[in-house]
Amino acid sequence: MSVLTDPSLQARIDALQARSAAQEAETVRYFGERAKRGDLSWDALDAAANRFMADKMVALEPIKSEFCHMLCLALRARRVVEIGTSFGVSTLYLADAVRQVCGPDGGGVVIGTEYEPAKAAAARANFAAAGLADLIDLREGDLRETLRAIEGPVDFVLMDIWTEMARPAIELVGPHLRPGAVVVADNTGDVFRHAYRHFFAYVNDPANGLRTMTLPFSGGLELVVKV
Ligand SMILES: C[S@@+](CC[C@H](N)C(=O)[O-])C[C@H]1O[C@@H](n2cnc3c(N)ncnc32)[C@H](O)[C@@H]1O
Numbered sequence: 001m002s003v004l005t006d007p008s009l010q011a012r013i014d015a016l017q018a019r020s021a022a023q024e025a026e027t028v029r030y031f032g033e034r035a036k037r038g039d040l041s042w043d044a045l046d047a048a049a050n051r052f053m054a055d056k057m058v059a060l061e062p063i064k065s066e067f068c069h070m071l072c073l074a075l076r077a078r079r080v081v082e083i084g085t086s087f088g089v090s091t092l093y094l095a096d097a098v099r100q101v102c103g104p105d106g107g108g109v110v111i112g113t114e115y116e117p118a119k120a121a122a123a124r125a126n127f128a129a130a131g132l133a134d135l136i137d138l139r140e141g142d143l144r145e146t147l148r149a150i151e152g153p154v155d156f157v158l159m160d161i162w163t164e165m166a167r168p169a170i171e172l173v174g175p176h177l178r179p180g181a182v183v184v185a186d187n188t189g190d191v192f193r194h195a196y197r198h199f200f201a202y203v204n205d206p207a208n209g210l211r212t213m214t215l216p217f218s219g220g221l222e223l224v225v226k227v
Contacts, residue, residue, distance in 0.1 A: 003066045009096060012130055013062075016089045020059035027056055042195035044164050054116050059089035060160050060186060064217055068158055071182055072097035077155035078108040081147070083169040084161035085112035085138060088123030094158065095132040110136045111150065113143040113161075113169075144168050153178035159185035159222075163195035170202050174210070177226040183210075189220025 004010045030052055034040040045053070060068075072080060072094060078101055080094050091112050098108035114120040120140045127133040139146035143165060154176045159166055166185060177183070188196050203210045203224055212224040 002062075003069045004093070004096060006096065009092065009130055012126070013065075013089060013092055016057070016087060016092075016126065017059055017062055020057035020087075020089065023056050023058075027053075027058070042163050042192060045162055055118065057087045057089065059086065060158070061218065064184075064186065064221055065090045065093040067217070067221070068156070068184055069093045069097045071184065072156050073100060075155050075180065075182060076101050078102055079152050079154050080108075080110045080156045080158070081150065081154050081173050082110055082112045083143060083147075083157065083159045083165065083173070085114040085123050086116075086119050088112065088126045088136075088138075090158060090160060091123065091136060091138075092126065092130055092132060094156075095127070095130075095135040098135055099132065106134070108135060111147075112136055112138040113146055114138065114140060115142050143172070147172040150176045152176070153181070155181050157181070157183040159183060159199075163187075163192050163199070166196055167198035167202060170199055174202065174208055179226055181226040183222070183224040183226075185222035185224065187219040188214055188222040191219065193220075 002010055031040060077098060080098055082091055082094060085091050091110055094110045098110055102108035114123060120138060123138060127136050147169065150173065154173060155178060157173055159169060161169060202208060203212050209227050210224050211227055212222055215221045215223050
């Protein structure tokens, strides 16, 4: 049973998740072949990989999105930042949680980030169709620019982005985390651990007041807490 209580939102998300899952085999094949040829680095996606990924949804798995939804409820999260929005599947979970926390008076926000214009347009359409657009501030463009201004303390962050962007993103959002805030980062297990090393250097720097552990979700899911 899902954490979502709105059956129409659940149905909408199920359909988007199915579209995302249908692209997975092609993505695995593409990166597998490039890795076999030895011309792939997770330290920076090259132009060809970026072109390939330009229409890929790569939605966060449902179980991880549900976990983030639950964390937002537990934190009473009103200000959420999503690093990597794509077509906005995980954003819908986050916005639903913020809507539940804030109630009919509103006041909460999910700040999303996406630099592919076609993906941002698809995400906006998904937000409008789900009736959640008012809760989402989608910042279109490179997050290194669009996240320069973040107003107010941040309660929750979902980091679901190419690994090379994790460090610049945490540098921009980290100073805005309120005590007790949580950052969840996807795929921090063995495969991408090395590519995440600059992110971990920030997280493990005592000056930044963070604690972290890797949860045993598929591929590893980082749970970072601001103390
Ligand atoms: C893994 S996907 C996000 C999936 C999304 N969270 C979901 O569950 O539907 C990561 C997204 O980050 C975007 N992205 C990559 N680098 C970016 C950057 N520098 N600024 C903004 N968006 C970026 C990619 O275009 C991609 O759509």
